[in-house]
Amino acid sequence: MDALSHLMGGFAVALQPINLGLAFVGVLVGTFVGMLPGIGPINAIAILIPITFAAGIPPESALILLSGIYYGSQYGNSISTILLNVPGTASAVVTALDGHEMTKQGRGGPALATAAIASFFGGTISIFGLVLFAPLLAQWAVRFGPAEYFALMIFAFSALSSLAGDSLLRGLASTALGLLLATVGLDPNSAIPRYTFGQLKLLDGMDFVVVTIGLFAVSEVLQLLERTGAGSAALQGYGRVMISAREFAHMFWTMLRGSVLGFFVGVLPGAGGTIASFLAYSTEQRIVDREGTFGTGDIRGVAAPEAANNAAATGAMIPLLTLGVPGSGTTAVLLGALLGLGITPGPLLITEEPDLFWGLAASMYVGNVFLLLLNLPLVGVFVRALRLPQWFLIPGVAALSFVAVYAVNQSGFDLVLMTAFGVLGYLMRKLRFPLAPVILGLVLGPLMEKNLRRAMALSGGEWAVLFDSPVAITLWIMAIASLTIPPILARRGARGSATR
C-alpha cells in the first residue's frame, strides 16, 4: 500500500535523534501546559515559535515539536481536571464529571490511568484517520480555485465565530478584529499603507506572535491576578495509576466510538476538542449508561471525552495541512508557525513536502507512546508540579513571553504592543468575547483577501464568480448553516432545560 510505504519513510524522519528528542520535549511541555491552568497550548506554541526560529531548527523538526505541544496538552488537561476539578483547557470540562468524582471516592489513580489510556487510544486511532483521509482530501482540493478557497475560509470563520464563544455576535466581532489587524501594514497588492498611523514599525504589519502572546498570555496573567488569593484546592491521595483488564474491556467500545466521533468532529472547523468531548460523553450516556452511573464515577465517563478530545486534536491537523485552512485558535497558531518557516500548507504539501507530512504523522505515533509512558508511571512528577506556587509559575511564564516577543524583532516596541493586547485581551475576556477567532482572523485574513482579490481579478469584477462552482456553493451553504444552526439548537436546548 502506498500510504504504508510513505509512513515507513515518515518513521525514518521521526526516529532521527533530533526529531525524537523534539517530539519528547514537545509532549512533555504539552502535558505541563495542558495540566497547569493558565498557560495553555496556544500560549506555549506562540512562545516557542520565535525561539525555534532563532535556534534554526529545520521546518519538519519545528513542526514535530510544536504539534507535540498541541496533542500533548490534550493528555495533560485531564490531570488537573481529575485531581483538582480545575480543567486545564475547556476540552477537559466533561472529564471532570466522572473523573473528579472518582478522585473524591479515592479512585483518582484509576481515573488518571483511564484518561491516559483513552487519550492514547484516541490519539493513535485518529492518526490512522489522518494518513488515510488527508491524502484523499488533498487530491480533491487540488482543483480548488481562489473562489473555492475564499468560500472555505468564510466557512472556517463562521464556524469558529458561532462555536468559540457563547454568542455568535461576539464571535463575529472577534473575527472582524482579527481581520482588521490582518490588514495593518503595507497592502501587498497596491503597496498602500493601511492603519499604520505613520508608524514605520507597523509597515510590516502586526506579527501574530506578538498579538497572540499579548491576547492570551498577558491577559491570562491579569486574570490570574484577579483570582489570586482565592486559595488553591488541596491535593488528595489518588492511589495506584492502573486499571484492570476487566475495566479495560468494559470501556473498550466507548473509547473506540469516542475516538471515531472525536476525529470527525475535529476535522470540522470551529468544533474542536470541546464539542467532541461533550458529544462523545452524551452519546455514551445514551448508548451504554443503562444503570445511570454516568456522573457518579463511571470510568466510561472519563474514557469517552478523553478519547474524543485527543482524536479531535489530530483530526484538526487535516484541514490545516491539506487545505492550509485551520479551524481553531491553536491550529491557526500552527499555521502561523508554518508560514514563518516558509511552508505554505495546502493540497500539494503531501507531495511536495513528503518528509514534513509523513514525518509528522509518524512522530505523532511516537509522541503518543511517549505520552502514555509519561502519563502512566511518571504521572506523579506532573502531580508534584501542580503544587508549584502561582507566584513562581506565572511570573516565569511572563518572562518567557517577554523573551519570545523580543526575539521576533529585537524591539521594545513589540513589548509595548504585547502589553496593549494583553489589556485588550483581558477586557475581551471580561466582556465574554472569544479570543481564538482573533487569531484565526489575523493569520487567515491575508490569505482570504488574496484569494478574494484573485477571484475578482480573474472574473473582471463579477461577484457571481464566488458562487460559480458546486464546491463553492456547498461551502457557502455550510457557512450559512454553521451560523444559523448552533443558535437555534442553543435556544431549543435552553427551552428544553427550562421545561424540565
Added chain:
Amino acid sequence: MKDRRSERSERIAGVVIVVAGLAAGAEAMTFDVFFMVDPIGPKALPLLAAAIFVLAGTILALRPQHGVIWPERRILLRMAGSVAAFLAYAGALAPLGFFTATTAVVGTLSTLFGARPRYAFGAAAALATAMWFGFVYGLGLPLPIGDLWTR
C-alpha cells in the same frame, strides 16, 4: 443585595466598538487605487470588518446580554501595577539589560502574586540567570546586556 453586574460596561463596549468600526471604515475609504487587475482593491476587507464591528457593537449596546463583574479596587490596582511593570520592562530592557530588567519585573510580578519580596526577587534573579544561559549560550538568541553597563 445590590447586583454588582454592570450592564453599563457592555453598553459602553458596544458604543466603543461602533465608534472603532466607523473610524476603521472611514479610514478604509481613503485606501484608493485604480488598477484594472484588482477590481475590489485594498479597501474591501477592512470595510467588511468595519461593517461587522458597527453591527455587532450596535446590538451589544442596545441589548446587553450578561453584564460584567469588575474586580474590586484593591485588585484593580494590583493589575494596573503589573501593566506598569510590563511597560517599564519594554523601556528598561535596552538600557538596563536582560538580567536587571527581568529580575526587577519578574520579582515585582511575584510580589503582586503574594510572594514575600525576599523570595520573589531571589527566585527572579535565579530565573533570569538560567534564562540568560539557556537562550544566549544554548540557543544563540542575542539578549541585550544593557547600554548602561557597556558604555
